[in-house]
Structure formats: structure tokens, C-alpha cells
Amino acid sequence: MQTSRPTKLRTSTKVSIILLLTVVGAALIGPELSPWQPEDIDWEAMQQGPSLTHPFGTDLVGRDLFVRTMIGARTSLSVAVIATLVSLGIGVPWGACAGYLGGRVDQIMMRIVDVLYGLPFILLVILLVVLFGRNPYLLFAALGAIFWLDLARIVRGQTLSIRQALYIEAARGLGASTRQILWRHIVPNITGPIIVFATLTLPSVILAESFISFLGLGVQEPNTSWGVLIADGTTTIESSPWMLIFPGSLLVITLWCCNTLGDRLNDYREEPYLKNEANQRLTK
Numbered sequence: 508m509q510t511s512r513p514t515k516l517r518t519s520t521k522v523s524i525i526l527l528l529t530v531v532g533a534a535l536i537g538p539e540l541s542p543w544q545p546e547d548i549d550w551e552a553m554q555q556g557p558s559l560t561h562p563f564g565t566d567l568v569g570r571d572l573f574v575r576t577m578i579g580a581r582t583s584l585s586v587a588v589i590a591t592l593v594s595l596g597i598g599v600p601w602g603a604c605a606g607y608l609g610g611r612v613d614q615i616m617m618r619i620v621d622v623l624y625g626l627p628f629i630l631l632v633i634l635l636v637v638l639f640g641r642n643p644y645l646l647f648a649a650l651g652a653i654f655w656l657d658l659a660r661i662v663r664g665q666t667l668s669i670r671q672a673l674y675i676e677a678a679r680g681l682g683a684s685t686r687q688i689l690w691r692h693i694v695p696n697i698t699g700p701i702i703v704f705a706t707l708t709l710p711s712v713i714l715a716e717s718f719i720s721f722l723g724l725g726v727q728e729p730n731t732s733w734g735v736l737i738a739d740g741t742t743t744i745e746s747s748p749w750m751l752i753f754p755g756s757l758l759v760i761t762l763w764c765c766n767t768l769g770d771r772l773n774d775y776r777e778e779p780y781l782k783n784e785a786n787q788r789l790t791k
Contacts, residue, residue, distance in 0.1 A: 520771045527764035530757060534580035543571035545578050546729055554747050564749040566739065575731050576754050582732040584761075586647040587712040591705050593651025594658055599701060601655065602662025603689050607670050617663065620656050628653075629722075636724050646725065650715060658704050665697040699772070706769025710762040733758050 538545070543561075552561060553569040563572035605616040631653060639645040669675065670693065678688050694701075717734030719725035726732045733754050740751025 590651035598655030598658030606666025
């Protein structure tokens with residue numbers, strides 16, 4: 508019995524795509540369409556709620572919160588993407604090599620991961636700030652070199668589960684090198700968990716940025732990010748709740764979109780018809 512190929516996306520997937528594109532689009536073009544600059548001060552509207560002039564209101568010194576939130580979105584999203592790419596670039600080959608090679612190589616590589624796991628996060632952050640300074644992109648690229656630890660374990664576990672599969676044995680019998688087996692047969696077949704992890708790493712980095720910026724070690728004025736805005740909003744939540752509601756809501760929406768898309772991509776990869784197509788290609 509053949510399984511028909513689905514032609515429609517789930518409603519939640521459609522909504523998440525639309526919302527994520529809206530957030531990204533607003534971050535890219537929103538500040539350009541606004542008459543206000545991130546550092547412009549409206550002396551007549553200090554700490555004012557949402558209005559036609561300031562859709563998201565203003566902060567304590569009269570700066571337009573809409574523009575600052577969109578600029579903060581640019582910073583947070585770009586930093587998250589950089590850190591995620593760095594973690595993928597380290598974690599995938601590390602975990603795949605450890606899982607496929609096994610033996611002493613696996614033990615040594617995973618003991619290194621365990622040692623790095625034991626280092627306090629805040630100590631690593633302070634060390635990275637000393638090494639890379641206050642440049643947020645260099646800092647969070649370096650943070651990506653920390654987030655790869657979980658990914659390495661996931662990739663190793665997935666590699667261990669398929670390294671004795673028939674198509675891997677067939678590739679070995681045909682004389683494929685270790686590198687060819689890793690990148691042509693193993694990594695493509697474990698992309699589902701990798702994609703899900705990547706979507707979870709994006710919000711994790713954004714939250715890490717919020718924590719680091721709250722401590723004064725991350726993004727600094729006059730630059731801004733969602734983490735900085737949320738940290739500012741928590742200090743005025745009673746008198747100016749909009750300062751927390753708008754950046755916090757965009758952060759929650761972005762987290763939900765990333766998680767929903769990651770889960771759907773993983774489900775899509777595991778659809779029965781895809782497995783049938785893969786088996787047909789292997790038998791040709």
C-alpha cells in the first residue's frame with residue numbers, strides 16, 4: 508500500500524512561516540520606513556504609551572520603542588544565526604566522527620566534550636569578553652563554539668544507531684572512504700535531529716544574549732537587542748509595561764515559530780512516502 512504525498516501544509520506551519528517572515532521583514536524595513544532614528548529623542552513623549560506617533564510607545568528617555576525593537580531584532584536574529592552556524596560547523600563533524608570511528612577516538616573526543624561541559628557558563632562568558640572584547644558578533648560566534656556540545660552528543664548518538672546499517676556496509680564494500688561515508692551517507696540521514704537542534708539553538712542563543720546583556724557583558728548602548736530591551740522593560744514593568752510587552756512578545760513569537768518549523772521539518776523528513784522513495788533509490 509502506497510502512501511500518498513501530502514500537498515498541504517499544516518495550519519500551524521503556515522502561521523509560523525507567516526509570522527516569522529513578518530518579524531524578519533519588519534526588522535529589515537521597519538526602521539527605514541519610520542521617521543524616527545534609534546537614538547532620536549522625543550522630548551514631548553518621554554515614557555509615553557503606544558500612540559499613532561509611536562506605535563510601541565517610547566522608553567524612559569523618549570526614544571521610539573518600535574524602531575529600537577526592530578533594530579534589536581536585527582541584532583538578536585543575526586547573532587543567533589551566527590552562533591547557530593558556528594555550533595553546526597563544529598558539532599556535526601565532531602559528533603559524526605566520534606560515533607562512526609568509535610573506540611579510543613570516540614572516548615577521547617567525548618571526554619573533551621565532558622570537560623567543556625563542566626566549565627561554568629558565566630566563567631566562559633567573561634573569558635570570551637576578555638578575548639574578543641565587546642563586539643557582539645565575535646562574542647556570540649564564540650558562544651556558538653559552546654552550544655555545539657549538545658549537538659555533538661546528539662549527532663554521535665544518531666551516528667551510532669545507523670553506522671551498521673546495510674547501506675553503510677554496502678558503501679564500505681564498494682570502497683567508499685570514511686569521509687565519503689560520513690558526508691554522503693551518515694550526515695544526510697541524520698539531518699532531521701540536526702534541523703530540530705538548530706531551531707532550538709536559535710532561541711537559546713537569543714536567551715543567552717539577553718542574560719549576558721543584562722549582566723552588562725553583551726550588547727552595549729547605543730546598540731540594542733531584544734535582550735537589552737527586555738532587561739530595560741523588567742525595571743519599569745509596573746509604570747511602563749509596553750517596554751516589556753512588545754520586545755517580549757516578538758521574542759516569544761520567534762521562539763514559537765522556530766520550534767514549530769523545526770518539528771514540522773523533522774516530521775516531513777520522516778513521512779512514509781519519503782522513506783519509500785529513499786528505499787527505491789537505494790535499490791536502483
